Amino acid sequence: MDEREERLAKAEALRAAGIDPYPARSARDHTVAETLAQFDALAGQTITLAGRLIFLRPMGKATFAHIEDGSGRIQIYIKRDEVGDEAYARLKLLDLGDFLEATGTLFTTRTGEKTLHVSSFTMLAKALRPLPAKGAGGDFKLFDPEVRHRKRYLDLLANRDERLPVFVARAKILTAMREFLNSQGFLEVETPVLQPLYGGATARPFITHHNALDRDLYLRIAPELYLKRLIVGGIERVYEIARNFRNEGFDHSHNPEFTMMECYQAYADFEDIMRLVEELYAYIARQTIGSTVLTFQGRQIDLAPPWGRLTLREAIAEHTGVDYEQYPDRETLAAAMEAKGFQPDPRLGRGRLIDDLKDSIIKGPQSKLAGPVFLYDYPRDLSPLAKAKPGTSDTAERFQAFAAGLELGNAFSELNDPVEQRARFEDQARQRARGDDEAQQLDEDYIEALEVGMPPTGGYGGGVDRLTMLLTDQENVREVILFPTMREQRDD
RNA sequence: GGGGCCGUAGCUCAGGGGCAGAGCAGGGGCCUUUUAAGCCUCGUGUCGUGGGUUCAAAUCCCACCGGCCUCACCA
Numbered sequence: 001m002d003e004r005e006e007r008l009a010k011a012e013a014l015r016a017a018g019i020d021p022y023p024a025r026s027a028r029d030h031t032v033a034e035t036l037a038q039f040d041a042l043a044g045q046t047i048t049l050a051g052r053l054i055f056l057r058p059m060g061k062a063t064f065a066h067i068e069d070g071s072g073r074i075q076i077y078i079k080r081d082e083v084g085d086e087a088y089a090r091l092k093l094l095d096l097g098d099f100l101e102a103t104g105t106l107f108t109t110r111t112g113e114k115t116l117h118v119s120s121f122t123m124l125a126k127a128l129r130p131l132p133a134k135g136a137g138g139d140f141k142l143f144d145p146e147v148r149h150r151k152r153y154l155d156l157l158a159n160r161d162e163r164l165p166v167f168v169a170r171a172k173i174l175t176a177m178r179e180f181l182n183s184q185g186f187l188e189v190e191t192p193v194l195q196p197l198y199g200g201a202t203a204r205p206f207i208t209h210h211n212a213l214d215r216d217l218y219l220r221i222a223p224e225l226y227l228k229r230l231i232v233g234g235i236e237r238v239y240e241i242a243r244n245f246r247n248e249g250f251d252h253s254h255n256p257e258f259t260m261m262e263c264y265q266a267y268a269d270f271e272d273i274m275r276l277v278e279e280l281y282a283y284i285a286r287q288t289i290g291s292t293v294l295t296f297q298g299r300q301i302d303l304a305p306p307w308g309r310l311t312l313r314e315a316i317a318e319h320t321g322v323d324y325e326q327y328p329d330r331e332t333l334a335a336a337m338e339a340k341g342f343q344p345d346p347r348l349g350r351g352r353l354i355d356d357l358k359d360s361i362i363k364g365p366q367s368k369l370a371g372p373v374f375l376y377d378y379p380r381d382l383s384p385l386a387k388a389k390p391g392t393s394d395t396a397e398r399f400q401a402f403a404a405g406l407e408l409g410n411a412f413s414e415l416n417d418p419v420e421q422r423a424r425f426e427d428q429a430r431q432r433a434r435g436d437d438e439a440q441q442l443d444e445d446y447i448e449a450l451e452v453g454m455p456p457t458g459g460y461g462g463g464v465d466r467l468t469m470l471l472t473d474q475e476n477v478r479e480v481i482l483f484p485t486m487r488e489q490r491d492d
Numbered sequence: 493g494g495g496g497c498c499g500u501a502g503c504u505c506a507g508g509g510g511c512a513g514a515g516c517a518g519g520g521g522c523c524u525u526u527u528a529a530g531c532c533u534c535g536u537g538u539c540g541u542g543g544g545u546u547c548a549a550a551u552c553c554c555a556c557c558g559g560c561c562u563c564a565c566c567a
Contacts, residue, residue, distance in 0.1 A: 002518090002536085003502065003517080004502090006518070007518095055527070055528080055529095057526055058529095059524065059525085059526060061524045062523090062525075062526085063526090064525075065527095066527080075526085075527070077525075079524060080524075081524075095518090096517075107525095109526075109527090110525050111525075111527075113525090113526090115526095129502075130503080130517060130518075131502085131503085131517085132503050132504090142503070142504090143503090143504070144499095144503090144559085145559070146499095146558070146560085147503095154503095158503085201567075202566085202567090203567070204566085244567090246566075246567070248565075248566045249493085249564095249565065249566070250566095251562095252561095253567080254566070258567080345564095410567085463567075466567090486559095487558065
């Protein structure tokens, strides 16, 4: 008989004794934390506690145990002479992991531990599977990352002190983000996840099928084009905390579904958005970790405004010695990069080579720009939804925000010229025709909305998962997502 | 997708051609203030899966499944 069968048999034995191993309700009247905090005031009172059985120390005719609820753990003391032979014998039917309810009065043991002296106890829920084993200090141990991610409930049980604060921080981040944006007059909205066309980013989508309409729909890769339709509709400040889906590989900073906050502000440009973003992140940091100063992977950074501001060209020229504006075509740029020790990928165009130069100074723990920093003025051909910088033909009014080697978000002055936008989409269509299946689709309905008229608008999209990584010092995105996407588990 | 490392009991891990192991958890027994309780005692099992080599495979080889790291790609 394996352990699960032993536990099933104990549940049956309880039923045979007329005790439901899964009763519908509990008579708990105090939490563990309340009990410990008000220990002296509760002296002499009969109280009822409940929680999961995590230690059991039978000592003949008396038994010590610990139960744990969401607020803490407390010792209970059960004496045969006081609960009766029949009830005491029922202790044999208990296992670690079971939920118990215990009624009694408080006392302090010889060794000074605050303890419930039990007069009666009962089962609240029988656990059929064992908890992860206890290790040093009597705490549970569970290290296997595969089990931790597939069965997060075990991870939370075994590694509560390390894990729970991360997800509490994530909740605080979302709350603080809403507080700040709401206080600035932004309206939170929800736009379609199922979209007839996908847009707003360059990525491959997940495709699904609507049976009644007999048509394919896409899970959104970004909410951008819908949010800008709302700007057209007169909602001048709008945001969405959007779950996005991208059908790409996953690694320490990418999960196929992830959360992005996008916000748009009419009559603002990308420089206004920089000020908004640095204030937003500083507010979130203060609300979440109590300070704008944080440590990420051993590096201390300060999110307090103002953040650094560098053009992409300046930043790259300063840190790599390559001034890409001096090299107007792919070949000369590639040659300049080789001269500085880079190995430019021969398959990449000029824009993507510039992207590689950017990554070399931004990414990773050795990044030269740890700071929070805005890099701005991006190559236009990488930014089909961004307005061109006045007086230039190849530069977009766009910035990206970085901190500690993480890309936090992306913003531009939104392109609101419908004729220009159509031309950009058509250029993307040509890239699609050449086989780039991530190039953006032509969205006629969106063009029509722009033709109705969109005021000058600045917009930002920032990853919530990466922000959580930054504020909780986690280097893997799977540690800030409760149930990260995993490969299917096969039984063979 | 490429490369490297890994997969042994519920958990944490040893063992790396010759009987399947330890600690904790679990079963049986003793113990009325213990606390990682203690003492005695018993068994943990598709050694990821499937092939192959061998007298003999957890161990060596191949494929597959899953994980971790890394590179590429993407955000």
